[in-house]
Amino acid sequence: MSRILVGPFNRVEGDLEIALEISNGQVESAQVNSTMYRGFEQILQGKKPMDALVYTPRICGICSVSQSVASAYALADAMQLGMPLNGERCINLILANENMADLLTHFYLFFMPDFARSVYATQPWYDQVQARFQAVKGDACRDVLPARAEFLHLMGLLAGKWPHSLSIQPGGTAKSIEAHERLGMLGILAGFRRFLERRLFGDSLEVISQLKSESELQQWASEKEWKSSDLRIFLHLSQQLQLDQMGRATDQFMSYGNYLLDGERLFRPGVVDAQGQRRPLDSQQITEDISHAWLSGQQQPQHPELGVTQPSLDNERGYSWCKAPRLAGQVMETGALARQLSNGHPLMMDLAARSGANVQNRMLGRLLELAIVVPQMEQWARQIDPLDRFCVHGTLPDYADGVGMIEAARGSLGHWLSIREGKISNYQIIAPTTWNFSPRDQHGTPGALEQALQGAAVLEGEETPIAVQHIVRSFDPCVVCTVH
Amino acid sequence: MVNLLWLQSGGCGGCSMSMLNAEAPDLLTSFDAAGINLLWHPSLSEQSGAEVIDLLQQLVAGDIPLDILCIEGSMLMGPMGTGRFHVMGGTGVPMIDWVRQLAARAKHTVAVGSCAAYGGISAAGENITEATGLQFDGELSGGLLGASYRSGSGQGVVNIAGCPTHPNWITETLLQIALGEFSAEQVDNLGRPRSYADHLVHHGCSRNEYYEYKASAELPGEQGCMMENMGCLGTQAHADCNIRPWNGEGSCTRGGYACINCTAPEFEEPTYAFTKTRKIAGIPVGLPTDMPKAWFVALASLSKAATPERLKVNATSERIIYPPSRQKVDK
Numbered sequence: 001m002s003r004i005l006v007g008p009f010n011r012v013e014g015d016l017e018i019a020l021e022i023s024n025g026q027v028e029s030a031q032v033n034s035t036m037y038r039g040f041e042q043i044l045q046g047k048k049p050m051d052a053l054v055y056t057p058r059i060c061g062i063c064s065v066s067q068s069v070a071s072a073y074a075l076a077d078a079m080q081l082g083m084p085l086n087g088e089r090c091i092n093l094i095l096a097n098e099n100m101a102d103l104l105t106h107f108y109l110f111f112m113p114d115f116a117r118s119v120y121a122t123q124p125w126y127d128q129v130q131a132r133f134q135a136v137k138g139d140a141c142r143d144v145l146p147a148r149a150e151f152l153h154l155m156g157l158l159a160g161k162w163p164h165s166l167s168i169q170p171g172g173t174a175k176s177i178e179a180h181e182r183l184g185m186l187g188i189l190a191g192f193r194r195f196l197e198r199r200l201f202g203d204s205l206e207v208i209s210q211l212k213s214e215s216e217l218q219q220w221a222s223e224k225e226w227k228s229s230d231l232r233i234f235l236h237l238s239q240q241l242q243l244d245q246m247g248r249a250t251d252q253f254m255s256y257g258n259y260l261l262d263g264e265r266l267f268r269p270g271v272v273d274a275q276g277q278r279r280p281l282d283s284q285q286i287t288e289d290i291s292h293a294w295l296s297g298q299q300q301p302q303h304p305e306l307g308v309t310q311p312s313l314d315n316e317r318g319y320s321w322c323k324a325p326r327l328a329g330q331v332m333e334t335g336a337l338a339r340q341l342s343n344g345h346p347l348m349m350d351l352a353a354r355s356g357a358n359v360q361n362r363m364l365g366r367l368l369e370l371a372i373v374v375p376q377m378e379q380w381a382r383q384i385d386p387l388d389r390f391c392v393h394g395t396l397p398d399y400a401d402g403v404g405m406i407e408a409a410r411g412s413l414g415h416w417l418s419i420r421e422g423k424i425s426n427y428q429i430i431a432p433t434t435w436n437f438s439p440r441d442q443h444g445t446p447g448a449l450e451q452a453l454q455g456a457a458v459l460e461g462e463e464t465p466i467a468v469q470h471i472v473r474s475f476d477p478c479v480v481c482t483v484h
Numbered sequence: 485m486v487n488l489l490w491l492q493s494g495g496c497g498g499c500s501m502s503m504l505n506a507e508a509p510d511l512l513t514s515f516d517a518a519g520i521n522l523l524w525h526p527s528l529s530e531q532s533g534a535e536v537i538d539l540l541q542q543l544v545a546g547d548i549p550l551d552i553l554c555i556e557g558s559m560l561m562g563p564m565g566t567g568r569f570h571v572m573g574g575t576g577v578p579m580i581d582w583v584r585q586l587a588a589r590a591k592h593t594v595a596v597g598s599c600a601a602y603g604g605i606s607a608a609g610e611n612i613t614e615a616t617g618l619q620f621d622g623e624l625s626g627g628l629l630g631a632s633y634r635s636g637s638g639q640g641v642v643n644i645a646g647c648p649t650h651p652n653w654i655t656e657t658l659l660q661i662a663l664g665e666f667s668a669e670q671v672d673n674l675g676r677p678r679s680y681a682d683h684l685v686h687h688g689c690s691r692n693e694y695y696e697y698k699a700s701a702e703l704p705g706e707q708g709c710m711m712e713n714m715g716c717l718g719t720q721a722h723a724d725c726n727i728r729p730w731n732g733e734g735s736c737t738r739g740g741y742a743c744i745n746c747t748a749p750e751f752e753e754p755t756y757a758f759t760k761t762r763k764i765a766g767i768p769v770g771l772p773t774d775m776p777k778a779w780f781v782a783l784a785s786l787s788k789a790a791t792p793e794r795l796k797v798n799a800t801s802e803r804i805i806y807p808p809s810r811q812k813v814d815k
Contacts, residue, residue: 007574017573043609061498135530153732160739161730174704174740391705464533
């Protein structure tokens with residue numbers, strides 16, 4: 001048995017360190033350490049409730065408007081305020097713009113460059129993959145940065161800027177859309193669709209989103225050469241490297257549901273396992289455990305409404321700043337795969353039934369979501385009525401509680417807000433990667449990534465094992481959100 | 485080639501995310517234009533883990549020249565000055581110690597964003613983490629490196645303040661440095677590049693006509709000037725956000741919300757709510773910095789008296805009710 005410390009991790013958002021115990025060329029156990037504490041939950045104490053809209057997006061520069069939307073929903077819940085339809089459409093567009101940009105950024109800039117590493121230099125596919133995906137130097141990086149920047153022009157029209165906007169309000173959006181701006185959005189979306197269809201998929205978004213099974217996906221892939229699109233390249237690599245056998249975790253998936261419009265969510269909330277057994281999400285069963293975190297102030301796991309955040313390096317069992325969230329005591333995996341399983345997409349259901357959650361299926365969940373959500377964004381933009389209301393206004397009570405639960409790119413994000421005497425008395429945030437990268441709980445049960453890393457291959461002499469990197473990045477972690 | 489290293493600490497990574505939005509030219513072309521050799525950036529580079537530690541050790545030893553050190557995020561000094569709130573992954577060494585060692589080798593040290601410059605959002609509230617900037621702690625000079633720190637070029641830390649920073653503020657500053665054109669005259673008294681800090685957010689604000697007539701918005705989403713009621717600090721904030729917009733056509737004020745003066749030290753702790761204007765006897769506190777108060781009040785009441793109906797109505801509406809017209813609107 002040997003022990004290695006892996007870090008700093010890059011091409012994840014934030015800093016990360018993983019301690020690995022290794023025997024017989026495999027990871028025996030892993031401890032995931034989110035290495036930085038900033039204390040947003042403490043900063044928010046005593047602040048004016050509406051000021052949460054300034055502080056919370058600044059938890060994260062890549063999940064910025066996701067934090068804003070969760071915060072606005074929590075404030076709206078406290079005010080018992082609804083949104084006009086235009087407000088919902090614009091908020092969905094803003095949230096989807098960030099989420100889709102993040103999925104794209106993850107695939108091209110964070111995940112794929114690992115296949116251009118020299119460890120793969122003897123593989124028959126290496127030259128093409130290196131030319132396309134090498135970090136900074138590959139031509140995908142040159143293609144995707146301008147496409148991403150242009151896609152984020154939607155934020156210029158809808159939210160003033162990205163990251164860190166204040167357009168997102170409890171009662172809608174502070175940025176009403178003029179007729180010409182609506183047309184501008186349709187143009188931007190058409191450009192982004194073209195990029196996805198030409199470079200990423202090599203086919204129309206509708207063909208991709210309607211694939212129903214692994215055999216249909218394989219059939220589709222075989223219709224053209226593996227080099228002909230980035231998705232086909234990924235599928236080829238996945239087959240060659242057996243990415244579907246790498247990084248399986250708990251196979252318990254959770255989604256809060258997302259993109260609310262007129263009482264319906266585009267993606268429904270729920271909890272599901274790899275065999276498609278669904279159960280409703282009961283958010284009262286969420287707790288956070290601090291037994292292995294550098295925190296104090298909670299004897300027992302607490303529901304976030306009663307959660308306490310108090311840093312303390314005195315906890316001898318502590319090895320991370322991250323709390324351990326559990327649903328009814330269970331570890332949950334969250335993210336695009338969980339969202340699509342919860343929503344019952346047939347392709348993801350079939351893939352998960354065959355091989356559970358793994359590096360391949362997590363990536364395919366993300367790419368599938370791009371194909372589903374971008375056409376939906378076109379719909380929302382078309383539906384905007386520039387002559388109708390975008391925002392309604394309410395009054396914040398001096399005593400109230402509110403909850404905001406949404407799906408960020410990386411998974412389920414919740415804000416729990418308490419207002420007393422007109423000020424924030426408690427504000428607890430559970431971010432997607434808090435779930436996925438949680439440390440052990442009081443029963444010693446490892447978090448989702450910690451489980452996913454068990455069994456990962458460690459090659460002779462590897463200091464930063466490549467399999468570990470693939471598995472870590474397959475979660476698209478955001479470590480600044482994780483601890484906040 | 486100009487070697488550039490980028491590290492992140494007590495921030496959100498949003499300045500990097502914003503930098504990736506650079507356009508005309510895009511980020512990589514900007515780096516090409518400046519002859520920048522990106523040694524390592526946490527969002528972009530291939531090297532991970534041991535490869536990074538090896539690179540940092542060579543830089544600290546002086547084996548690889550470090551031309552530009554960019555730091556994003558505040559320096560977390562706590563608890564009790566130990567820096568344990570951020571120990572850099574895989575190294576066992578607090579980030580503040582890495583930054584001290586690297587800054588001693590850097591020819592130019594650049595704080596990217598208000599966190600690295602002054603402490604920023606991470607220093608809000610009771611500042612539990614003892615967050616500070618590289619060379620400023622809020623408005624006071626000092627910070628992690630101290631007031632007397634000078635990089636190899638003989639200059640202090642360049643503070644590209646903003647929360648987040650506009651991509652061009654970063655790419656232009658890096659280009660100026662790489663071309664050897666950056667000198668002490670290029671920054672203001674808070675270390676901010678004058679290329680953007682010599683402007684006010686008010687310049688080019690699309691709500692200027694409402695400002696002229698003091699036709700004010702009262703609620704989020706309304707089109708009027710946001711200074712009187714909505715907390716807008718655009719007339720005091722040093723930045724060119726409305727001269728060169730964000731993400732194509734945007735800015736905070738165009739997005740329907742107040743400028744919160746995010747390029748200034750201590751913006752994170754306003755004396756009042758962020759999006760409400762503090763007033764004394766009905767007059768906003770914090771008028772344009774260099775305008776005599778009496779004059780402002782006199783001009784404001786005069787222009788209020790002359791406000792056309794069109795602006796009065798549009799100011800408190802989500803959309804244009806009265807378009808400009810050649811015909812006079814009778815009251």
